[in-house]
Amino acid sequence: MAEIARLRNVAFVGPHHAGKTTLVEAVLSYCGAIGRRGTIAEGTTVTDHEPECIAHAESTTVGFAHCSNNDIAITIVDTPGFIDFFEETKMALAGVDAAVVVVDAEPSRISQTQGLIDYLEALHLPHLFVVNKMDRPGADFESTLLALQQAYGRHVVAEQWPIGAAENFSGYVDLATMSAWTFADGTERQGTMPGQAPERAGRARAELLEAMADFDDHLMEELLEGLEPPADEVERDLCAECAHDQIVPVLVASAANGAGIPALVRAIEHWFPSPLDAPHVDAEGREIVADAQAPAVLRVIKTSIHPQSGKLSVVRVLCGTIDADATLTDLDRGAEKVRSGGLYRLQGKKQEPLPQAGPGAIVAIARLENVSTGDTLTANGHRVLLPRTAIAEPVxxxxxxxxxxxxxxxxxxxxxxxxxxxxxxxxxxxxxxxxxxxxxxxxxxxxxxxxxxxxxxxxxxxxxSPAIPYLETITTGTEIHSRYKHQTGGHGQFADVWLRFEPRPRGAGVSFESRIVGGVVPRQFIPAVEKGVHEALARGPAGYPVADVHVTLFDGQYHDVDSSEQAFKTAAGMAVREALAKCGPILLEPIARVSVTQPTAFTSAVIAQLTGKRGQILGMNPSDRAGFDIVEADVPQVELSRYITELRTATQGLGTYAWRHERYDPAPANRVGPKAAVS
Ligand SMILES: Nc1nc2c(ncn2[C@@H]2O[C@H](COP(=O)(O)OP(=O)(O)O)[C@@H](O)[C@H]2O)c(=O)[nH]1
Ligand SMILES: [Mg+2]
CATH class of the missing domain: 3.30.70.870 (Elongation Factor G (Translational Gtpase), domain 3)
Incomplete structure (x- = not known):
């Protein structure tokens, strides 16, 4: 087991397609963990190994990999960028100590990172940005940096300044040391500062130092006195301030060309905290110290099930040491005891057996039945409650x-x-x-x-798409006389009923009442009439349940020998069918109350979209989340089947919504044709 101080657990996060998986591949290759670098196009990367990832050429689940450099052991969690998979990403983030946020060198895409960055900030997870795809035509580092600063504040600062862009992207100036580096065959070499670079890089360095000085009085004094702080002091401050999530450095890269990788690996080694310096806390805010001798506490951050080899639970060991056959207690499943069926380190789909795992390790445990992602596992029934990651409601x-x-x-x-x-x-x-x-x-x-x-x-x-649970109802009342008479050989069938049908207020449901006097319908047959009414109302002329009707049995006849429960039930059913046809039947559609949250800039677009869906806007208010509004509206449920996709398209992926059933309203006549049967 590696010394705890030499471990780094890092998630690669960021929008869909920014190059996270490619960057992870480049890091693994640079550190010598893999031979040839795989590519997305060929479906050969380490972390996108799942057949669904390969088929869609994108990460559809969280992947794990590891490498080491300078005796620092790095475990990488590659996450899907697509907003649909953010819940899985959140659960995996509970197991790391820092994050590399990969973004395109394209300022207009920065707003897409807002939900993610808000989440990292709430966790106080140290992070840095990598502005990737610097080799792409139109790559624009300066505007991207500006967009990051406008979105997330001036503690987001360049630590590198690129030399050239697009096909001329050839290196960077390290702003802490003011040295120029050029890329060569997957490594980098110190070079000379090209023409324009010193002046622009000098200004960027001043910005970096000023931002850092906000957290360091000594540096502030030096800057005020016009002194040049020594490079080792700058480096030391950068480590401390990045590790404490005070400064968020911005680096440059071209993952596809392996450019910028050595510096990124160096940043992970130097600036990001080890598990010793990034203690996790329990639900009461008490620190869980990464102590190898303590009773083990683990958190499950990902589960995958292989149809043949079974279940694999990826855990982060927070403290203590576990063996490959450890018995653990699942505190989230009523303290159920589970036994490890093997301990593995994951390199993509490859499982490397391990005898033991200690604090800070991210490892997979085989065959922990009944254990789920998010659960806390402990040794010897030791009781520790970890805060659970809240999972968003499905949309x-x-x-x-x-x-x-x-x-x-x-x-x-x-x-x-x-x-x-x-x-x-x-x-x-x-x-x-x-x-x-x-x-x-x-x-x-x-x-x-x-x-x-x-x-x-x-x-x-x-x-x-789910069928819409329409209902039917009547708009006028009527009285129906229904007689069922049938003669077959010996015994006949006879029932005669008078039923009154009246509309009830919306939402009142179906009610039945008997006003029979003098026993014209004997008491024992009345429940059969009621049953016949309910059964027939379960399926109206359009095939949907009928709602909001009051039915009164007020007269009838019977026959001493031929009347039966079945006959009265049949007569009642016939009456219902006749009444429904006569009483102006209409379709009722479910109306949902939706509450949409989106950045203020998109509020009018959201309102227009809801109105286009026959939505009735109820109000618009600022959200608790700064820069976001909440729009409330009543919208027919049939309009919402793909709403989440449409909302995300209209809001750069930032809009979210919640809904609940509100009421039923008459459906517009042209909206629904005859419907498929509801069984
Ligand atoms: N030109 C260029 N393309 C890149 C770079 N990094 C990734 N790509 C491509 O961008 C696409 C998305 O990359 P991927 O690693 O899957 O992004 P992810 O969704 O963030 O994991 C793939 O086609 C990559 O080959 C880069 O630095 N330059
Ligand atoms: Mg990916």
Missing amino acids: FALAVKPRERIDEAKISLVLAKAIDEDPSLRLEREPVTHELLLLGNGEQHVAIALERLARKYKVDLESH
Whole structure:
């Protein structure tokens, strides 16, 4: 086991496609952990090894890798950038001590990082920015830096200034030491400062020092007196201030060309804290010191299930030491005891067996049944409560059913495994339509989960937008006389009822009352009439349940021999069907109350979008989150099936919404055709 002070646990985060996975690959290659660098195009990178990642040429789940340099052991958590997978990223972030935020050298994309940076800041997780793709035509470091500073403040400062851009991107000036470095064959060499560079780099250095001086009185004094601080002091301050999340340095890179990698690895080694300097806290805010002798405390940060070899739980060891066959207590599952089926270090899909793991390690434990991502595991029943990562409510659903007739029980079992792997998914049975819904954080999230299930468990699932739970009702009242008379051989069937139908207020439901006097319908048959009414109202002329109707049984006849419960039930059902046709039946559609949160700049776009969905805007207020507004509206549920995707498109991925069922309103006549059966 490596000495704790020599460990670094780093997540690579940032928007979709910024180059995180490519950068991780370049770091692994530079540190000698892998031979040839894999590429996204060939599907050969270490961390994008899942078949779904390769098929979509993007990270669809969290990946793990490790390398070492200068005797520092670095564990890397590569995360998906797509907003749909942010919940998984959040759970993995609970296991690292710092983050590399990878962004494009493209200022207009910086706003997409806001949710992520807000999250890192709330965690006080030390981080730095890498402005990647500096080799791309139009790469613009200065504007990107400015956009970062405008979004996140002046403690975000350049520590490097690029030399050239696009096809001329050839190196950088290190602003702490004011030395120029040029890229050569995956390494970098000290060079001479080219023409324009010193002046611009000098100003950037002054900005860096000023930002750092905010946290360091000695440096402040030196600057005020016009003294040049020594390079080793600058480096020391930078380490301390980055490790304490005071300064957020900005670096440059071209991951595809391996440019900027040595400096990034150096930054991870020097500026980011080891587990000793980044203590995690329990739910009461008490520090958990990374002590190898303490009773073990682990947090599960990712779960994956392999159909053959079983479950793998990736854990961060916060303190203590565990063996490969350790028995652990799952404090989130009623202190259930679980036994490790093997301990591994992950290099992408490769599992390297380990005899032991100590504080700071990120390792995979095999076959921990009934253990989920986010759980706290401890040795010897030691009780420690860790704060749980809050998971956002799902915002997208698909109805799923097997394409072929296999039993429902197997489908539920398989879907439960998907949720076991990813607790931000949810499974629900829709109470009105009875469809099985898989819910998640966006179209991609749910679609990829289904792809994964199809691959792993060979189940062919059909999915579609959930059916809308429409209802039907009547708009006028009527009285119906219904007689059921049937003569077959011996015994006949006879029932005669008079039923009154009246509309009830919206939301009042169905009610039944008997006003029979004098026993014209004997008491024992009245429940059969009521049952016949309810059964017939379960499916109106358009196929949906009928709501908000009051039915009164007020007269009838019977026959001593031929009347039966069945006959009265049948007569009541006939009456209902006749009444529904006569009483101006209409369709009721569910209306959702939505609460949309988006940056103020997008508020009018959000309102326009909601209005276009027949939404009724109820109000607009500033959110608790600075720079964000909340719009409240009532919107027909049928308009919301893809709303999360449309909202994200309209708000650069920053809009979110929550909804709940509010009421039923009459549906506009042209909106719904005859419907598929609701069983
Ligand atoms: N030109 C250029 N392309 C890059 C660079 N880094 C990544 N890419 C490409 O950008 C795409 C997205 O990269 P990927 O590593 O999957 O990004 P991620 O979504 O952040 O993990 C891939 O096609 C990469 O080959 C870079 O520095 N320069
Ligand atoms: Mg990726």
